[in-house]
Structure formats: C-alpha cells, structure tokens
Amino acid sequence: MTKSLTEGKPLKLVLQFSAPILLSMLFQQFYNLVDTMIVGRILGENALAAVSSTSSINFMIIGFCMGVCSGFAIPMAQAFGAQEPHELRRYIGSCVWLCVIFSAVLAISTGLLCTQILRWMGTPEEILADASAYIGILFWGIPVTYLYNMTSSMLRAVGDSRTPVVFLGLAAGLNIILDIVFITVCGMGVMGASVATVIAQGLSGLLCLFYIGKKFPILQPKGEEWRLRRRHAVRLCGMGLPMGLQYSVTAIGSVILQSAVNSLGTTFVAAVGAANKLSVIFCCPFDALGAAIATYAGQNIGAGKPDRVREGVNSCMLLGSVYAVSACALFFAAGSTLATAFADPSNTVLIGYIRHMLVVVSLFYIPLTGVNVYRFCIQGMGYSSIAILAGVMEMFGRAGIAALVGIWGFNAACFAGPAAWILADSFLIPAYYHFLKIEKKRLTGSL
Numbered sequence: 017m018t019k020s021l022t023e024g025k026p027l028k029l030v031l032q033f034s035a036p037i038l039l040s041m042l043f044q045q046f047y048n049l050v051d052t053m054i055v056g057r058i059l060g061e062n063a064l065a066a067v068s069s070t071s072s073i074n075f076m077i078i079g080f081c082m083g084v085c086s087g088f089a090i091p092m093a094q095a096f097g098a099q100e101p102h103e104l105r106r107y108i109g110s111c112v113w114l115c116v117i118f119s120a121v122l123a124i125s126t127g128l129l130c131t132q133i134l135r136w137m138g139t140p141e142e143i144l145a146d147a148s149a150y151i152g153i154l155f156w157g158i159p160v161t162y163l164y165n166m167t168s169s170m171l172r173a174v175g176d177s178r179t180p181v182v183f184l185g186l187a188a189g190l191n192i193i194l195d196i197v198f199i200t201v202c203g204m205g206v207m208g209a210s211v212a213t214v215i216a217q218g219l220s221g222l223l224c225l226f227y228i229g230k231k232f233p234i235l236q237p238k239g240e241e242w243r244l245r246r247r248h249a250v251r252l253c254g255m256g257l258p259m260g261l262q263y264s265v266t267a268i269g270s271v272i273l274q275s276a277v278n279s280l281g282t283t284f285v286a287a288v289g290a291a292n293k294l295s296v297i298f299c300c301p302f303d304a305l306g307a308a309i310a311t312y313a314g315q316n317i318g319a320g321k322p323d324r325v326r327e328g329v330n331s332c333m334l335l336g337s338v339y340a341v342s343a344c345a346l347f348f349a350a351g352s353t354l355a356t357a358f359a360d361p362s363n364t365v366l367i368g369y370i371r372h373m374l375v376v377v378s379l380f381y382i383p384l385t386g387v388n389v390y391r392f393c394i395q396g397m398g399y400s401s402i403a404i405l406a407g408v409m410e411m412f413g414r415a416g417i418a419a420l421v422g423i424w425g426f427n428a429a430c431f432a433g434p435a436a437w438i439l440a441d442s443f444l445i446p447a448y449y450h451f452l453k454i455e456k457k458r459l460t461g462s463l
Contacts, residue, residue, distance in 0.1 A: 022097060022319040027331040030308050034335075036177040038304035039185070042297065052293050054195050055206055056286075056358040063206055064358060065282045066146035068289020069139050072274040074151060077126050078161060080260040084118060085165035086307065087256030087400055090314045091248075092173035094398070097318030101234050102241070108170060109237040110248040114256075119162040126155040137271060138278045140285070149207040157214030163221030167228060170235050172311055183223035191216035258400035262391075262407035273414050273432050276421035287369035288429050290358035294370070295377050295433075298343050299384065305332045306388035313396030322455045329393050329448070336385030344378040351375055373430045380434035387437050390444040399451050406444050410436035 056064035088111045095104040126133075131148040139147055168180035191212050198208025228235050277288050309332050316324045347354075351371035359366045391406050413436030420428040 022316050022321055022324065026312070026324060026327040027334075030305070030312065030328055030331045030335065033175070033177050033312065034301075034304040034308035034332075036181045037172070037307045038301055039181040041300040041303050041307075052290065053357050054199055055209055056290070058199060059205065062143055062282060063146055065140070065286040065289065066143035066206055067150050067209070068293075069134070069137075069143060069147050069274065069278065069285055070151040070154075071289055071292055072271045073130075073133055073137065074154060076264050076268065076271060077122065077155065077158070080264045081119070081122065081158060081161050082165050082260075083262055083264075084256040084260035085115070085162065085169045086310065087259035087395065088114070088166070088252050089169035089173040090255045090310065090396060090398065090400070091251050092170065093311050093314035093396070094318035096174050096234075097315035104174075104234065105237040105241045106243075106245060107248050107252060108235060109242040110244050111166065111170075111252055112237075112242075113244040114249060114252060115162045115166045119159040123156055123158040126158070127152060130155055137275045140278060140282060143282065143285075146206045149205070150210045153207060153210035153214060157210075157217070160214055160218035160221055164217050164224060167221060167224035170228065171224065171232070172307065173314075174232070174234060175311075175315075176232075177308075177311075179227055180220075180224055183220045183227070186223070187216040187220035190219060255395070255398070255400045258404040259395055262400075262404045264407075268411050268415070273418040273421070273429060276418040277429050280421070280425065283366055284369065284426055284429075286359070287366055287426070288373065290355065290366075291370045291373035291377070293358070294354055294374060298346075298378070299381075301339050302336055302381070302385050302388040305336050305385070306392035308332070309389055310392040310396035313393045314398075317397050317455060317459075320459045322452060322459055325393065325397065325455070326452060329389055332389040332393075333385060336389060337382050340378075340381030340385055343381055344375075347371070347374040347378045369426060372426075376427075376430040377433050380437055383434065383437040383441050386441045387444065390448045391440070394444065394448055394451055397451055397455055399447075402447060402451070405447075406440040409439040409443050413437070413439040 052064065052067050055067050088107075092104055092107050092111075095101075095107060130152045131144070134144060134147050134151070164180075164184070168184075171177070171179055194212035194215060195209055198204045198212055202208060204211065274288075277284055309328055312328045313325045316322070316328070351374045352367050354374070355367040355370035359370065361367070387406065387410075394400075394402060414432045417428050417432040417435050
C-alpha cells in the first residue's frame with residue numbers, strides 16, 4: 017500500500033504521484049468553485065461579490081491549515097524514506113495532538129472575529145452580511161479541514177496519493193447536491209453553500225481516517241507512540257508552522273489587495289473574485305507538482321540521494337512549463353466562455369473584466385511553476401523556515417501593486433500576482449541551489 021519514490025525514473029514517478037494529487041486539489045477547489053457558480057447564477061451579482069470578497073481571508077486562514085498539515089508530512093516522509101516505521105508512528109501520534117490543538121484555537125478565534133475582519137478589509141456594506149455568513153461557517157468548520165488535510169498528508173507521506181482523491185471525489189459530488197438543496201430548496205442563501213462545503217469535506221476526512229485504520233498498520237500509532245513528545249512536536253512545528261505561515265504571509269498581500277479592490281465597487285470585486293476562482297482551478301497542476309516534489313525530496317533526502325532531488329525538480333519544471341503555455345493559450349481563446357460560469361452572458365462588462373484578468377495572469381504561469389517547485393523542494397529537504405521568506409516576497413509584491421490600485425485601477429489588481437511570483441523566484445532559485453549543495457556535502461560527510 018506504500019510507495020517509495022527513491023527508485024525509478026523521476027519524471028515517471030512525478031507524473032504518477034502528482035496526477036492523483038492534482039485530482040484531489042481539483043476536487044477540493046471544486047467545493048468553492050461550485051459554491052461561487054451556484055451563488056453567482058442563482059443569487060445574483062451582489063451574492064457573488066459577497067462570496068468573492070472572502071477569498072483572500074479564506075486563503076489566509078484555510079491556507080495556513082493546509083500548509084501546516086503539508087509541513088507535518090515532511091518528517092513522516094523522511095522517516096519512511098529512512099525505513100524507520102516506529103519513528104514514523106511517533107511523528108503521527110504527535111501530529112494528531114497538534115492538529116487538535118491548532119484546529120480548536122483557529123476555529124474559535126476566527127469564528128468569533130470574522131465579521132470584524134471583513135469590516136477591517138473595507139467590505140462594502142451591502143454585501144457584508146452575506147460575506148460574514150459564508151466565511152463564518154467555513155471558519156467554524158476548520159476542524160474538518162484539519163481532519164482531511166492531516167489524514168491525506170499521512171497517506172501521501174508513505175507514497176499513497178490516490179486514495180485521498182477517491183474520497184474527495186465522492187465528497188465533491190455530495191457538495192453539489194447539498195449546494196442545490198440548501199440554496200434553492202431550503203432558501204439558506206450563501207450560508208447554505210458554506211454549510212455544504214463543511215459537510216462534504218468532513219465526509220472525505222472521515223473516509224481517509226477509516227481507510228488508514230483498515231489498510232495502513234504502518235500509520236497506526238500504538239501505546240507510547242501516541243504520546244505528544246517534545247522532540248517530535250518541535251520537529252513537526254519546525255516544518256509545519258513555516259509552511260502554514262508561508263501561506264498566511266502570502267495571503268496578507270492578497271488581503272491588502274482585496275481591500276484596495278473593494279474600493280473600486282461591487283462589479284470589480286465580483287470580477288476579481290471570479291477570475292481568481294478560475295485561475296486557482298487552472299493553477300492546481302502547479303500546486304500538485306509542489307506537493308509531489310515535497311514528498312519526493314523528503315523521501316530521497318531521507319534515503320541519502322540528493323542527486324535524485326535535482327532530477328525531480330527538472331522534471332517538475334518541464335511539466336509545469338508545458339502546461340503553463342497550454343493554459344495561457346486556452347484563456348486567450350476561451351476566457352469569455354469560461355467567465356459565463358459565474359456571470360450571466362448578457363453582463364458583457366463583467367465578463368470582459370474576468371477574461372482580461374485571466375489572460376494577464378496566465379502570461380506569468382511559468383514563474384508560478386518555479387515558485388511551487390523550488391519552494392516545496394526546499395521544504396521537502398527540511399528547510400521550511402527559510403522557504404517562508406518566499407512568502408514574504410510574495411506579500412510585498414502584492415501589497416506594493418495594491419498601493420497602485422488607486423492609480424491604475426483594475427489593471428493593478430491583474431498584475432499583483434505576477435509581481436509576487438517574480439519576486440519570490442528571485443529568492444527561491446538561488447536558495448534551492450544553495451541548500452541542495454549543502455545536502456550533498458552533508459550526506460557525503462564533507463560538511
């Protein structure tokens with residue numbers, strides 16, 4: 017049931033391992049995409065703007081949860097690569113305790129403060145109530161977010177990237193059904209969309225947990241392995257917190273940008289939100305490559321094979337660059353058609369803004385490939401605390417462009433992401449070569 021990434025051709029391994037992760041991420045993004053599509057087409061532009069206005073703060077908080085769980089998986093992958101199952105289970109035992117603590121603290125604090133946070137962001141008053149209702153439910157549902165991401169990260173750490181996507185696919189289907197029932201039948205409005213998301217993700221998490229209990233003895237701590245050990249907790253937090261903070265720090269720039277976009281009015285808020293939703297879906301392959309190279313690098317560093325890390329990175333960059341060109345061409349040709357998923361076809365102004373942003377952003381997808389591949393490789397090698405600096409660079413990139421929204425208007429919002437990615441790459445690429453060199457010296461005993 018496990019899979020080693022320390023033997024075989026890197027390109028083939030990366031493809032095999034990242035494909036299920038890609039499907040998993042697509043299903044996970046599908047939750048929010050379906051919410052937005054149904055809300056926009058059934059409840060109207062204001063409701064679409066309400067859901068869209070929460071995207072950046074949602075990314076900051078939920079992204080932190082996902083980043084922490086991804087970071088927790090790195091010591092597990094390294095223990096698995098080093099063939100130390102007892103150590104692997106000790107990490108899992110401590111991981112469970114940490115996830116319980118983190119999820120409780122985050123759910124309570126963000127659930128109570130969500131409305132005030134939206135006010136601080138300058139959310140237009142006419143959409144504030146719906147925005148608060150939508151994001152509030154997602155924040156109170158943070159424990160189920162942790163459950164799914166924790167269990168799926170455990171499975172990926174030992175090479176099983178397929179099982180989580182099966183369960184998430186089932187949950188995505190349930191999410192669609194519940195969206196329609198809660199919004200159109202029960203009349204719950206935007207809150208119905210977020211309730212459906214929490215229920216569906218909770219199901220996928222429980223299925224992963226059940227599957228681990230039935231099929232993966234290597235992932236089942238027993239006796240003293242359940243203890244929250246200081247050494248393991250410190251190591252897990254040393255990997256997880258920087259990755260979580262990286263998402264959050266990056267999202268701070270998005271929050272600042274969203275606040276600036278809010279000043280442009282409801283139409284621009286809806287346009288930026290819809291374009292970001294579509295772009296996130298099409299960016300899932302880059303995220304999948306990042307998740308794949310993190311586990312790949314972790315296992316190969318654990319096995320003492322740094323040269324395979326370099327081969328894996330090159331394979332990921334090749335795959336990502338080919339896809340980036342294809343996605344850009346699609347947005348040029350069919351951006352307006354894609355935009356009609358969120359807006360009525362008669363609203364040509366809104367559709368035009370959505371297409372324009374999609375085209376501009378996709379022109380810089382190759383730098384985005386580098387951000388994901390190099391950053392997650394650095395983290396997989398064990399340098400998460402350093403990789404967080406890339407998130408700081410992204411934050412400055414977005415925040416700097418946000419300051420120009422008052423001058424350049426909507427175009428500034430379009431170039432915020434590309435500016436962030438280019439700044440991050442300027443740090444990540446040299447850092448990757450530096451740390452790979454350090455690992456080679458360490459493993460050969462010359463350091």
